[in-house]
Amino acid sequence: MSWKTGTDSIALRLSALFTLVALLVFVLIGAALYQQVDKRLGLLPEAELEARYSVLESALTRYGTAEHWAKINAKLNLLSQEDKRIRFWVVSGNPGYEYGQPDEAIRKFSQGPEGMRDLHLAGQPYPLKVLVSRLPALAPRPPLTFLIGIDTETFGHTQHTLLVALISLAALGVVLASALGYWVARIGLKPLVTLSEAAQKLAPPRLSGRLQLSPLPPELSQFVTAFNSTLERVDLAYSRLEAFNADVAHELRSPLTNLIGQTQVALTRGRSAEHYFEVLQSNLEELERLRSIINDMLFLASADQGSKATALTSTSLAEEVATTLDYLDFILEDAQIRVEVHGDANVRIEKAHLRRALINLLNNAVQHTEPGQVIDVSIQADAEKVSLAVTNPGPTIDQEHLPMLFERFYRVDASRTNSGGNHGLGLAIVKAIALMHGGTVFVRSQSGSNTFGINLPT
Known part of the structure; x- marks a missing residue:
């Protein structure tokens, strides 16, 4: 694997972390914002119903004659025509004092408690927000139940549009955060790429070079200091190893040269048994020396591997x-x-x-x-x-x-x-x-x- 692949991997990981952080932030902020806006949108139909009812309340409670009720019907017709979202019903025991042709569902709904309630009608995807109010009898008018409702479809569409907008903006923000995070990561890792290129040039036998400390961020400066310190130890160990190899070769060469020389001389012509005995005895001394060197080297190698004295x-x-x-x-x-x-x-x-x-x-x-x-x-x-x-x-x-x-x-x-x-x-x-x-x-x-x-x- 090349260093570019490694750098890209780190940059992609950082970019992924930026993306996760951005996604978490956008989700939290979007959820809080949507919750607040949804709450405010939910209050709008209630506020509008209360405003409409406050306009009609005085006319409904002051007079109870048939002539006055006819004027109220005309006003309700006018208001219904002006705003198709608004619906009015009046439920009474006297059909002459009813409005909106309340069916069985409306009559049943009107028997519930007063205040704001949702009314679900067949064939409508969104409920009506309805304000239920009961009016006492006012001769000759009997007691009435007055219902004013508003269609929440517009508010539902607004909420849906807001949700889509928030999700779209969050997705766009996450994509931008990911792209910018990757770009920032590449810029931030540029000094590391430079260090990698410099480190690749440090190979035996060229171990005397060192990585430059400046200009670097503090985190990389600490790493470079530690790396240079390690490199100094490696350089010293490499120098000692070269010297050790040369010394080993020199120490082994002398007895081997003696063995070869004496053996070659002994084989140049016929010798007496006594002469061959002396040659073999001399060779044995050199072989003992070789064995001693090899045993010592094996012992030191074992010690270098961390061997400890155990039979104490x-x-x-x-x-x-x-x-x-x-x-x-x-x-x-x-x-x-x-x-x-x-x-x-x-x-x-x-x-x-x-x-x-x-x-x-x-x-x-x-x-x-x-x-x-x-x-x-x-x-x-x-x-x-x-x-x-x-x-x-x-x-x-x-x-x-x-x-x-x-x-x-x-x-x-x-x-x-x-x-x-x-x-x-x-x-x-x-x-x-x-x-x-x-x-x-x-x-x-x-x-x-x-x-x-x-x-x-x-």
């Missing part, structure tokens, strides 16, 4: 140092070096791993100590950690090299190499073992002594 037992560090010194007794005797141990502490460790770290620390000290000198092993404990430090006399190491001494294949100079027993992974394994126990490593070099050690949690 509470152990005396002084006893473990003594056991390790017994194992290194011949090496110390050949080097004419003495080791002194000070202090002790119990700590939960995996013995096999810790002994391997101790062997590497002591071997490192022996390799850089002159005959007749003393290596000091110090064990100190406090509330948070237990420190085990191995100190040997020797030339001071420049401070710039100290942070790198526990890195793989790192050597200060050629004089600190040993093509036989040391292949540059010893201190890296010490660091890995410390991390597997939840600890750290440290190094100090001052006043003619060099100290390498580990801190383990209590």
Whole structure:
């Protein structure tokens, strides 16, 4: 999937969110507006009926003679002709005082309560709004029930037109909000598109570049800062990986070259059995060196995957140092070096791993100590950690090299190499073992002594 597809997807999602928000707003506002207008439209026929009745009320209640009733009939006829929406009925026990030819349905309706009511007539889709009023007898006129009704069809059509208009405007507003939302989203995502294009150019081995912080919105600036920080770590890891690969190739090439060279020389002509034995013995030493390098590399790879020390037992560090010194007794005797141990502490460790770290620390000290000198092993404990430090006399190491001494294949100079027993992974394994126990490593070099050690949690 290209970055354009991803950007379009985000823009479409934002546009959809804008559409949903706009739809919700238009629905809420439209519903409230329609409810208010519908309520006002519902009051219009009632207000018109009350206005009509107020005009006729005085004429209906002041006189009851037949001559006066004839004038009222004429006025009702005139009003009915002027406005076809208006209907009048007068229901009475005397047919001479009735109006509008009330049928059985009207007579039954007139018997209901006074006030505003809806009257549904057959064949009419909209009801009539009717005002029912009862008039007491006024000699010689009997009691009357006066009904004035208005057709609500016009008001119904108005309500329907309003509803259609609101729905149409809401639909148009939603479409506009969707289109404008998509346009705004595309504009808002433009800096992200620019960052994507810049990020695509950052690929090995060109990892030294960085994304520009300005001009960018604050949210993207935070992302770019985090991305650049990650890129720096990746760049450092990539550089270390390249150096590591080169060192591995160099370390493996030497014993392989020796194996091939010796074997080729041995095969150039016939040799004695004793000579072949010496060649095989020499090849075996080189193969052992290769196996050691490969085993160390596999161990470090396992540690890099987050492997932890699990078989922990509470152990005396002084006893473990003594056991390790017994194992290194011949090496110390050949080097004419003495080791002194000070202090002790119990700590939960995996013995096999810790002994391997101790062997590497002591071997490192022996390799850089002159005959007749003393290596000091110090064990100190406090509330948070237990420190085990191995100190040997020797030339001071420049401070710039100290942070790198526990890195793989790192050597200060050629004089600190040993093509036989040391292949540059010893201190890296010490660091890995410390991390597997939840600890750290440290190094100090001052006043003619060099100290390498580990801190383990209590």
